[in-house]
Amino acid sequence: MTLTDAQRERFSRQLVLEGVGEAGQQRLAAARVLVVGAGGLGSPAAFYLAAAGIGAIGLVDFDVVSLSNLNRQILHGAGDLGRPKTVSAAERLRALAPDVDVIRHAERLDAASAEARVAAYDVVVECSDNFETKFLVNAACVRAGVPLVWASVLGWEGQMSVVVPGRGPCYRCLFPPAVDLDGAPTAREVGILGAVAGVFGALEALEAVKVLLGVGESLAGRLLVWDGGTGAFETVAFSAQPGCPVCG
Numbered sequence: 001m002t003l004t005d006a007q008r009e010r011f012s013r014q015l016v017l018e019g020v021g022e023a024g025q026q027r028l029a030a031a032r033v034l035v036v037g038a039g040g041l042g043s044p045a046a047f048y049l050a051a052a053g054i055g056a057i058g059l060v061d062f063d064v065v066s067l068s069n070l071n072r073q074i075l076h077g078a079g080d081l082g083r084p085k086t087v088s089a090a091e092r093l094r095a096l097a098p099d100v101d102v103i104r105h106a107e108r109l110d111a112a113s114a115e116a117r118v119a120a121y122d123v124v125v126e127c128s129d130n131f132e133t134k135f136l137v138n139a140a141c142v143r144a145g146v147p148l149v150w151a152s153v154l155g156w157e158g159q160m161s162v163v164v165p166g167r168g169p170c171y172r173c174l175f176p177p178a179v180d181l182d183g184a185p186t187a188r189e190v191g192i193l194g195a196v197a198g199v200f201g202a203l204e205a206l207e208a209v210k211v212l213l214g215v216g217e218s219l220a221g222r223l224l225v226w227d228g229g230t231g232a233f234e235t236v237a238f239s240a241q242p243g244c245p246v247c248g
């Protein structure tokens with residue numbers, strides 16, 4: 001597949017980038033990325049993936065747009081209240097990048113459907129706001145052998161990493177079943193600043209592009225933590241747990 005003149009101009013600033021070039025751009029155009037959650041993280045992640053020229057973007061979300069979403073969920077606008085998020089998100093992504101194939105999955109992933117869903121994609125970008133979905137998607141990606149980029153944000157801070165099945169730790173290695181997460185705070189209680197979700201959604205898109213291009217050093221085996229209150233980024237190495245119920 002060769003690039004059209006319009007694509008050459010649209011992507012001119014990344015075609016000259018070391019690690020991308022024409023071959024890399026073609027690889028992105030052939031890539032399929034699944035974004036789980038079209039909210040605070042999924043909005044910037046999907047936006048930047050579409051802008052980068054990813055060929056097909058799957059969107060999983062069963063929710064509709066509400067007014068309280070709009071401080072951070074930048075794929076949706078005031079005119080979208082009450083509409084399914086996958087619909088407003090798809091419109092916005094196509095308006096930005098008419099070539100992108102947006103595949104809407106207006107559903108809640110469950111244990112029965114998750115593995116088949118993720119297996120149809122090259123990379124999964126996990127953007128949900130709950131542990132349950134993250135555990136489900138992690139297990140599905142490890143079983144299907146599909147790389148996973150995940151992030152969590154709350155308040156003024158967030159954390160993220162990358163799971164490359166068969167090489168390094170998974171999400172469950174970090175949060176083994178013995179860790180009690182039942183009382184963990186939620187964005188509804190603690191709040192979330194939109195720009196914090198924006199930072200992590202953009203970083204998730206970046207990690208997905210790196211995985212697809214096979215360039216740079218992915219965050220696999222490293223937890224990136226950022227406190228927006230102080231501006232401090234930190235990465236902490238972590239290892240696969242031999243007794244991990246998912247990847248062990």
Ligand SMILES: [Zn+2]
Binds near residue numbers: 170240246
């Ligand atoms: Zn594991």
